[in-house]
Amino acid sequence: MKGAVHSYLEESIRPYIDLIDTLRSVGIQKDLALPTIAVIGDQSSGKSSVLEALSGVALPRGSGIVTRCPLELRLKKVTGGANWKAVLSYRKKRTEFVDPSFVAGPIKASKLANGKVARPTYDLKKFEFGDPSLVEEHVAAAQNELAGKGVGICDELITLEVMSPDVCDLTLIDLPGIARVPVKGQPEDIGKQIKLLIMKYIEKQETINLVVVPCNTDIATTEALQMAQEVDPDGKRTVGILTKPDLIDRGTEKDILDIVHNKVIPLHKGYTMVKCRGQQQIDEKIPLEEATQIERDFFQNHDYFRDLLPSLNKLSEGKATIECLAVKLTQNLVDHIKKSLPQLNQQIKKMLWDVKNELKDYETGPPEDLKGAKQFLIETLKRFCDQINSLSSGEQMSEENLFVQLRAEFKKWNDHLNSTKTSFSNSKDLSQKNRGRELLGFSNYRVFESVLQEHVAKLKKPAIELLYTIKDIIITHLTDVVSQCFRNYSFLQNTAKDKINNIQLTQQEKTEQRISEQFEMENRVYTQDPIYLKVLNEITNEKFSEDQLPFFDKKCKYSNMLEAYYEVVVQRMADQLPMMILFFMLKQTAELLSTDMLCLLDGANVSELLFEDSEVSRKRKDLRERRNRLSAAQEEISKFFTDYL
Template sequence: MSSSRIFSLFSSPDRIADDDKDSDSSQNESEEMKGEVHSYLEESIRPYIDLIDTLRSVGIQKDLALPTIAVIGDQSSGKSSVLEALSGVALPRGSGIVTRCPLELRLKKVTGGVKWKAVLSYRKRRIEFVDSSLVAGPIKASKLASGKVANLTHDEKKFEFGDPSLVEEHVEAAQNELAGKGVGICDELITLEVMSPDVCDLTLIDLPGIARVPIKGQPEDIGNQIKRLIMKFVEKPETINLVVVPCNTDIATTEALKMAQEVDPEGKRTVAILTKPDLIDKGTERNIVDIVHNKVIPLHKGYVIVKCRGQQQIDENIPLEEAKQMERDFFQNHDYFRCLLNEDKATIKCLAVKLTQNLVDHIKKSLPQLNEQITKLLWDVKTELKECEGGPPNDPRGAKQFLTETLKRFSDQIKSLSSGELVIKENLFVQLRAEFKKWNDHLNRTKTSFKNAKELSQKNRGRELLGFSNYKLFETILQKHVATLEEPAIELLHTIKDIIITHLTEVAIQCFRNYSVLIKITKTKINNIQSSQEDKTEQRISEQFEMENMVYTQDPIYLKILNEISEETFSEEQLPVFDIKSKYSEMLQAYYEIVVQQMADQLPMMISFFMLKETAQLLYTDMLSLLEKPDVRDLLFEDSDVSKRRKELRARLKRLSTAQEAISTFCTD
């Protein structure tokens, strides 16, 4: 079906048959064409529009971006006039920034006797201040110096009316409430849903006009504020960017088109509208035609030129329907632009058809990704809801049973964590192994060659005469060298303690996330047990280093290492001839190699045993003692925001499930 055939749907019956109004056959042909167009829309367009309407009606846009059209342009570019012509309602006008909040304009073509109806809605931020000492658990709020907590919430406001003349008043009132009276802007969205038999099926978002120079009362960075707000919308891949450019400006320098090109450099999701064609200088008409023909700045979705009501027509109260007829006459009688009308590249009605087609095509392309996003979000919501679904029974016996089950889940999680089966955020054993590797690397760096036997013997020589061996010399050198390892070993213990506390605390938060009292108690128990275990482990490490002063290893082990280091090979029977000071460097090196091998494994095993495995068991036993408290319901006190969170998750689950069901029929292929 060509766009010219679809175009006829948005033309009045008189215009469709205007050229042949006296011919019955032409009239019948026109009626047949209308029926064909209606059938095409019903079968190919309407289902997709209805799908997005369904998703939007259940509020799925709170969870992910939906295909839409964002309208951007410089101040006084004609944005409001274009939207008025598309929607059939008068929007706020004036100089400076008129659109001060993003305005989502939902146009819905309805039949069945409905004349005209609109619903305007928005959410106003509300700040609640509460004493921070009363707040338990994580909340989305900002802490103030006064010790108060500022908690942001939203109040939904909705107005339904049947008089089109009230639109401007309601939009202005909403903007004043959200952005304040004056010239400020706000990123809160205002939604205006217009249902009428005279509109096309579209959803557009009107954004503030791009300003370069602040006017009185505006902040110096108002231009940057507006650009940041616009970018929030136009950078989304789901958004078609509708750029409004006056014909009497240089399109190459238009800020709105530059911004669209930043986020869509290939122009695949950008449509441009040329406005105010009656204001161009004579002799520039061909330039405008070249732009619309995509010869100047090519856009994949192309250009449309329109002529909306001017200020004089507005002052004269020219109706929008009459203005549309005047627009068509303007292009029909224009020497240069008549061709654009014949090519369906001119008038608001042509724009409506083009945007509808583009939006539906965009919806089709976005559906697979939307389906994937909804499926993933559903999984996340169900998982999160499991963690806060239900709650402790009110009766003491039921509460105790609930606490028992809750503590058992925590115990199982701790056991899984200590055995390496549970991973929360980061893998505990990956972190531990990394720290143990640093310890092993440090040990290897402390290996000395002990090659300068003469210097070693002179520095550590006892009362013996020259030529005599001294075993005390051998021990002293080794003991001094091994003693330097104790401080790094204790530092390793402290590091491992911090890592384990972090992981144990994370498990507690995950298991008791709704119960701040339990979290607080568990954190205290974790820290107390870890401190006690740290003292115990530090004592074991000290004992380990005291034992290393004994200088002992099995003969076969020592001989094996010694033979690997020495240039000669000795048996146990030959070893006495090795006991000369010139060979002490090799003997020291061989024994220290054994020390390094022992310490590289023993310290990590010791720390892991006392700080992790034994801690897990102690923590489980200590937590069970909570069941002995007289009223366990105090332990299961829920944070004030838990019920609210549960309610939000259930609502989110409902709308995501509805969305998944609605979209599934479109993604079966």
């Protein structure tokens, strides 16, 4: 594919392909899908022959599964030199194969090679030989290392970069051939494994699916094309490649032409027919350059297929030969990149923004030196204490504000108290059975007192339940502060949570004791005379003065007197219980917790207190790597827009 084959290509083609290659080199495909061409086909469909013809480099071939790992093939046309150079890389290994006579001129769009992009450090090996067919054994060795010797597959990517004057500017990914029946040594689900691997690539909207189909098979039953149709039912991003036209049965030529002309299974990007080296030509070691001429002669001399040939100046309009296919694929890929680039740029910007924000929670870690680490510990504990005290005073606001929840529970308590108010006029407690030693017509204060004591005693159980509910709410909020302040430090988290539980247990016992004392005090019926008189007047709608009350001391009036006093009890308990619980369970807990946590500084084992979970360290590392990848990608895209758009 020399000279005129590429003379018409615009100088802007290489920059787009180089940009995507560069983004893939920094690993951005781990974060989002990149525009690419994925090559799929059934076993023995001729995939390897097509790729060999495009690259000029021999690839592993044979029966069964030959491609056992995704193989990214980067083809770069260079000028000013001769022959070729290939670079094979995977994991952290890099092998260069160089023809001794290879002296390349500048690669198009070399501005992208600015050296600023972070790439993995490779263990480099270098070989010099003039025969590109020797690359095959190294690709096979790489597959054996990744997928194991035998017939297994692996989803790790192998990259083969080929630079030569005789290749097109193109990047594509070769995927394992579709297998139906496992052979000896293969797992029973090998077919399913291969399909899952293929689907990872072809289901992405950013992928152009290059489907290789032999002419001598029924295209409608070809599994590769069926898979492509499943993810691309309209055929908008699928390209069909018809191989082995020399093996078709006589009389089926017109049927094949109908396929090529998009009359059978229409594809938006159409079909191209190619004739690559057969096994006999490979055995005879016929060079790829000579095979290209043999291919052209085949179509030129074919009664039916000669009209598929393109002219040298209009390769993109043809429907046959590797040269025509190379041009079409390059155009398709570059058009696809151009279309995807604005969205890709926006995705990278958004993901970088999100990663930077997420990293804020993990970025700050303790200094490595002991003095710095201790100062970091002091600041961390002080920040925790400030937030705890802010929480207890109601200054710290959150989505589920503590005092909003507490007030809601206290309102339930007040509503319950109001629901226990009753009319005592028909109460059996005022019946004759409660009469004392007094003569008929005399009052008995003990009756009044016993009725109230029995009624108030029923409030103790819900009062204790209120305490337990408030305790749970407070513990939840305190624990949230612990998780926020000590997110990365499990020892501090566990220590603080233990202290919260211990302090709350002690404070709960203390508060329960105070509540019990409160109810014991309520047994001593008492309130200020003006308070009692005010409520009594409100209940009876009368105006009694203190000197009139002795005339009010009649059993028939006890119901009003009981209601008046119970109203005082309700008002007193409605405020007293919440204030008591808040004081012991929240305010004192916050003070005790702050003191206990600061006491950790006395003789502290700093490294133990600031020990980070391995998961936290891993998360921070992952986020930093993502940030670096995305930053490098954004830098490359920005530079590309500046230089070429």
